[in-house]
Amino acid sequence: MTMVELPAVFEGKELPDLGEILENVRVVSLPMRVKFRGVTFRETALIQGPAGWGEFAPFLEYGPAEASAWLAGALEAAWLGYPEPLRDSIALNATVPAVAPEQVEQVLSNYRGEIREVKIKVAEAGQTLEDDVARVAAVAAAAPDARLKIDANQGWNHEQALEALTRLEEFDLLYAEQPVASVEGLARLREALRQRGISTPIAADESVRKAEDPLRVAELGAADVLIVKAAPLGGVRRALAIVEKSGLPAVVSSALESSVGIRTGAALAASLPELPFGCGLGTVSLMKADTVQDSLVAENGYLPLRDVTPDSVLLENLAVSAERLHWWRERIKKAYEQLK
Template sequence: MSGQRPVSGPATVEEVLEGLRVVTLPLGIRFRGVTEREVALVRGPVGWGEFAPFVEYAPQESARWLDAALEAAWQGWPEPVRGEVAVNATVPAVPAADVPAVLARYDGCTTAKVKVAERGQGERDDIDRVAAVRDVMGPHARIRVDANGGWSLTQAADMLAALAPFDLEYAEQPCADVRDLARLRIDLAHQGVDVPIAADESIRKAEDPLEVARLRAADVIVVKVAPLGGVASALDVVAECGLPAVVSSAIDSSVGLRAGVALAAALPDLDHACGLGTGALLSADVTHEPLVPVRGALPVRAVQVDEMLLDRHASPTPRQEWWRERVRAAWAARR
């Protein structure tokens, strides 16, 4: 795909819908309350793109995800500056006893992202889960936690102080509000708690993702291709923020993960493992050679989508129609 950049994308939404395929992919482990992932794939002159905004996203937000899919299928991406991308293991909000089995899915990863602040769980669950990850991975592994904005400012300060002895690489989006992130960095410094802060939702869901840098609200930014409208747009955000970046993903098929790899491979500097190993959580994919971690990394390579797998995992007809209407709505909302 690299280097192929036609002047324009599809002229009408009908061109997009002509090659639309919708699949339902089962997960091998429950993640953020779901056991399967439904994604729409679009086919263009350059290849396949993935359109998979979460079901609650409105057309205006979903439009950016469509832009990213069209970039992949009609334009392609910049040339890579590296041949592989180091990735982290992702540990959902599972009981501590289940941590070894989760980590066993990730070949050679020396960094783990641990989900915390899960609704219905308590502080002890988070501490025990992080402790189990440290126990399994050993003293030299990097561990980061991700609260998805689930803590208040006070909770975040207290929990990060409690988790700091596990030598955290950083805490991702501990608070929902970007101003709280800025205050939290100051509060942690006053307490002598050395846990860097990473911004995720404050980048990908913000009207102004550069506010994070202006407010000095984070030490690291987490960028995702689809919510930022594509690889080219995400590269601009990283450049303008001027902060170290980690590329991450949702639960994507290998088509969606390939876009994340393209972004990570094009970044001038990449000092952290990326959150692109989530293909290891899927029990099925749309390719016979899925993008899953091998020796802790993903290669920068093409993904060959298999038509038989598209047929095997095709979503029911009502869901196909639902996604077609969703593409129409997102197309109409594009700027």
Template sequence: MNSTEILPLPVPPPVEELLDGAVVVGLPMNTRFRGTTLREVMLLRGPYGWAEFSPFPEYDAVESSRWLAAGVEAGWRGWPEPVRESIPVNATVPAVTAEQVPGVLSRFGEGITAVKIKVAESGQSMDDDLARVRAVHRERPEVGLRIDANAGWKHDEAVEALSRIAEIAKLEYAEQPVPGIEGLARLREALAERGVSTRLAADEAIRKETDPLAVARAGAADLAVVKVQPLGGVRRALSIVEAAGLDAVVSSALDSSVGLAGGVALAAALPRLPYACGLGTAALFADDVVADPWVPHHGALAVRPAPEPDPRALERLRLPAEREQWWRQRLIHAHRVLSAVEPT
């Protein structure tokens, strides 16, 4: 692990400035993902362009304040200079049936070099997960596979599932199979004892911890999955990756095309990018805030500034007044937390 310090969260502008011109929209999903079929997003407009504030509904003001910090950076500061012009991305397969897999993969087009498969969905069985993995491997045998359990397995379930998946195909990595840092470390030991060489990636164990470097100190993961909004912005995420000393995969937090620009900016600024990134998630939406959704072409996203929302799309997707008021209050609460954060 490197000795670099993690950057502090930025000081936000006045809340009135953030709310001026803010728009709240709902993006319909092609398939239920993360338990929802409508992704609610608040868009902000700053001097550097459009930004996104979209913490998931269950997140409190403290957690949401990091998402607001990312929006402040995007709209009021801008991002660091890129070191590459194109970002390879993976396809994402939600917890669909095996029969639905070909249709999902078709939305990502040709050229995809990796597929992330959601597993451990509530109400589904391990057999469902295995069938989904088999279906993806059958459709795209040439690509790298990775699974994401969102910390949904218990230890014994994870050991069994990863052992059985290893018989189907070699995974690039398994993303947060079990909760917590200690859980990941224990799982690594158990898999090694079984001779299962699957690498483990930390997601929730980094972005939900007060100390995002604890994973690296504990030797609990082989790589880090980093998301711009939950980590407080592109620059702060870069400092976390550098301090942790782990290879990183940049992933979406189910952002709109506006929010995806932050993920692209992070991936474009990383010194190393050994894995395709999880930034092709605009393909999961049935509608988006831009006229030309930011979906991958030939397996990659071009590095460019955040796109301008289409006024007609904003009008079409705008949520009712009561939901807009709910989001405005949410931003106010997150702003209070962010304004009170002392630089570290």
């Protein structure tokens, strides 16, 4: 299959100078309210450029090739700015990590006002389907007016996903996000569900942002919805091109960034022609600290589109050690070489 060519963020333009990038990097460690993706502190690098601030926050296990897309997204925000928005606020979902049922109400209490949609993490390593069902039921009880969706992060095999989505059908899920790992696996699962009469839509996340050809999901009919994240897809403009070429509805989600990175996700969401579902840009509410004084969080289920600027005192107080700063600067250098 021929890969579909997609625009690079700096196509036809000079990359910013590496020395200038490194001079304007601040690295912080943000404490989490609850463990998320196995971390209790989220390290992230903020980069200031002529157009504002960008955030470079690839997860620690990602190598230079994968991290280079995140760097492109950060540099786009800091040097090029964002496309013209089509809306000034974005519907969001709350996010519930893989916590015990008795912790659900506390997690939801960190969100301000009305909660319209909730995304629930499932298929956590070391947990069972019974744990997942109990958590989803606890969310349904705590937020009876909210629509629910789940995110398995590729945690199930085919049989496990089929059993889980059969069990969870009673909750009328908006969609199930990345229940199995591969694009082919998603297509097989989606077909098997339909044969059982289960109409839960399938959403693709990792199959889009980690694939060499992110449009293969649409070509194989493997999903009903795309989950797009600006940073790992290489920036707002490239993510917009992927959604347009796929022809599928899209949901914009965060990669557990501070308000600076959420601003980039909001720019993507604000530029999409249609937003049929709430976006996953509310994860700042899962953090005990942020890089800005007035965090970019939802009110009554909607995120306002506005610029944010990191606070110098917060950057100082949350700064990582000299050793970690050196590690992140070296990481940026390696990702930059991949971009070149």
